[in-house]
Each structure stands twice: as C-alpha cells, then as structure tokens.
Amino acid sequence: MLYLLDHPIELFVVATVVLLLAHELGYRLRAFAKHPEDKDWEREVHQTRNQIAVLLSLLIGFAMSMGLSRFDERKQLVIDEANAIGTAYLRVGMQAEPVRSAAPQLWREYVDARLAIFGTGSHVDEHDPAVKRTRQIQDELWGQAATVAQQTPTPITGLYIAALNDVIDLDAKRVAAQRNRIPLDIWALMAVLAILTSLVVGYGQRHRAAMATFIPVLMVAISMSLIADLDSPVNGLIQVSQQSMQMLSEDLHKQF
Template structure:
C-alpha cells in the first residue's frame, strides 16, 4: 500500500467528499476569475475553441470515470464472492473434521469455530492485522493435527478429503488478503482521475470567465456529482472503513450453524 492509499484510507468517506468538493469549487472559481481577467486584458481576442476543448475534457473525464468505476466495482464484487466461497470451504472443512478420530475431531472443530469468529470480524487496520495473525496461528494448529494423522494413516481416503478442504480454506485466506489489501485500483489512476477532474473544472471556470456567463447552480451540481462519483470509486476500492462494506453474512450464518450457543451469547 503506497502513501496515497494510506492517506485516503485515513480519511472518512465524508471527509474525502468534502475535500474534493471544496478543491473543485476553488479551482473553478480561480479559472473563472482568470478567464475574466484575460478577457478584460485582451478584449479584441475572440473566445476561440475553448468551449470545444471543455466539451472534450468533460467527455474524456466521463470515459475515465466509467473505466475506473468498473475497476473498483469488479474488485468489490470479487471480495464479496470470496466471502461466500470461504464460508463454503470452512463449512466443508468443519463437516469433514468429523472423519477424524474423536479427540482430533473435537479439537479441530473447536479451532474452526474460533477461526470463523475471526473471519466474521472487521475493524481498523490494526485489528485486521491482529485477526490475520491469529488466523495463521489456527492454520498451523489445524495443519499440525492433520499432518500427524496423515503420517499415522497415509492411505486413509476420508483423511485425504479433510486435508483437501483444509488446504482450500488456507488458500482462500491468502486469496482474501490479496483481494482485500493488495488488489486495489492503482493509485496512479486515482491520482490521474483527481488531477484530470480539477483541470477540467478549472477549464470550465475559465470558459465561463471568457464568456462572462456562469451559473453557480450548474457549477455546484456538476462539482457535487463529480465529487460523489470519485468518492464512490474510492469507497468501493477500500477494504474497510467506508459506507460500502462487503457483507460477512455467509460467514455469520456459518457461525450460527456450527456454534449456535456461542452466536446467541454474543
């Protein structure tokens, strides 16, 4: 995670929206004042192709917004799909743990119940890091038990089924980490989107200054919509801490199925 993503993740979604809106309004106003100053300085000069350039910039920004929105949306839906896939994998592992000898089965299922509790949690970066570390410890405990049983029963087909599902669960843990923490919209694209938006709003204000005609309501609506779309992209791309959060309901349902007494006591 680079410094830009660390900065955006440290801000609330509302704060990001307000900052983008205020900067865009400032840039628009500066562009308008500069356009008026330039027109007063050179009254004989015609407006030129500024209006056409502004229209082209707006079209380009709409195209870039659509592409970036698609990238962020795809990553968001992937994280959502991985929650369901992980819930199914953990549930299968829990059921197949019944194939183990009674002592190992009870111990493994206890570890899996603790693991589900960790996977349903969410929070700030420090809490997420702690949950990941605890999950790895449980992986090691579960794998150590399975490994010992495999050495004692190398030809057991039911044990092989359990180990296969356990391996899938461990792999999905790494996949979710990659999708949630590292698979983000490249910061370069988001920065380009922000800079392009500010440049476009400056040109819109400059064109209004040249013509000495501007509509505050139109400018506010345009800036508000632009800021809302960019904020939505950032929110979709954040692994946690925004308005749009990946539902953990499949894991919550699994937790209630395998440990109803624990779920009801919380």
C-alpha cells in the same frame, strides 16, 4: 491522499472544495483574456473543455469498473470462505482421532478470528492478535491432519486435507483482495483532469451561474467518492457483508 481514499465522505468534501476553487480561479482568469468576446476564441475554449471532460468521463468509468470488480471479488470471497470452512467442519466427523475430537473447537475459534479480522472495519495487520491466532489455528489443524494422514492414509483423510488447504488458500486470497486497490496513478490522473475540467468550465463562463457551477462539480465529487467507497475495504457507506461468516459461526456454536 491515502487517508482520503479510505474515507469517502471526507474525499467528497475535499473534492468539492478543490473543484469549486478551480472553477473560481478559471472564472477570474477570464478577465485577463485578450479577446473574451471573440466567438472563435470562445469556441476553442469550449472544445478544450469538452475534450478534457470526455477524458475525465472515460477515466471515471474505468475507475468505477475497477472499484466494482474489486468489491464483487471481496464479497464473493466471504461466501467462498464460509462454504470452505463449513465443508471442512463437516468432514471432521469422518476423521480419526485426534482430529475428530480436537478440530471442531479449533474451527469455531477460527471462524470467530476471521470475523474479528474482517468485521471490525480495519486493515489486516499481521501483528493483530486475531491474525496471529488465525495462523496458529491453521498450523494446529494442519499438524493434526498431517499426523492422521501419516498414520492412516485414506481417501477420507485426503478429502479433509484438500478442504483444509482450500481454507488456507482463501485466507491468502482475502488478504490479497483487501490490499488490491485502485492504483494511485489513476487517482492522481483523475484528480488532475477533474481540476482542469473545472478550471476550463470556469474560464469559459461569461457570467456566474450556480447551476453550471455546482452541478458538474457535485457530479465529479460524488463519482470520485463513490469509487473510493467501493474500493475501500474498511471504511465508507458501502461495505462487504460478513453475513455468511456470521451465520456459519452461529451454526457451529449451536452444534457445540
């Protein structure tokens, strides 16, 4: 299940196959109905189908909203982090030694490490060398800033420490945003409702009809795969652009 949620294309294939099988099962179960030609019985089947389909539609809309909000949050955090790093880097030039001479190179390495973490299409792993290097750079930058603040406490130093603190906070926010996924309970309920809807649609069909079979199945499968694509921070066709961080990296290295 977790693998499929991180691979929307595979999820689309699996969902399509499962829903088609559920539809076929429902169609075959109709043969065991006692009154398949009774109008009242058929009306009840259609009402049941519509009720389940409405619940499924509402849940898909809710999950889509959750996926979009998470995607927008991850996208905004990239811009916020690039701006925060750029602000801190500019304030380095106004600091006393050793910050003024040592910090610029650390900031360049920091940006490169962030791109290595979030630009490779993989989950954040605390054992990853880029993640460890990020933590080391944060400690070094903070240690330098703390030393200068103790020796020459000035408003300018305070502004740099505030910018550095924002950068560290955004690191935690980006990691948390990547791990903030749509709950599995919602996915499980969506899968159950989708299977039940397809089952009842097949059960209510008198004759096989390709349009009535494939279109509902494809619509549900596409919707679920799109939600997974938006929700997955590492795989899929829709990915958060790292352009802001890439442009910042290029600008910082040009100044070297």
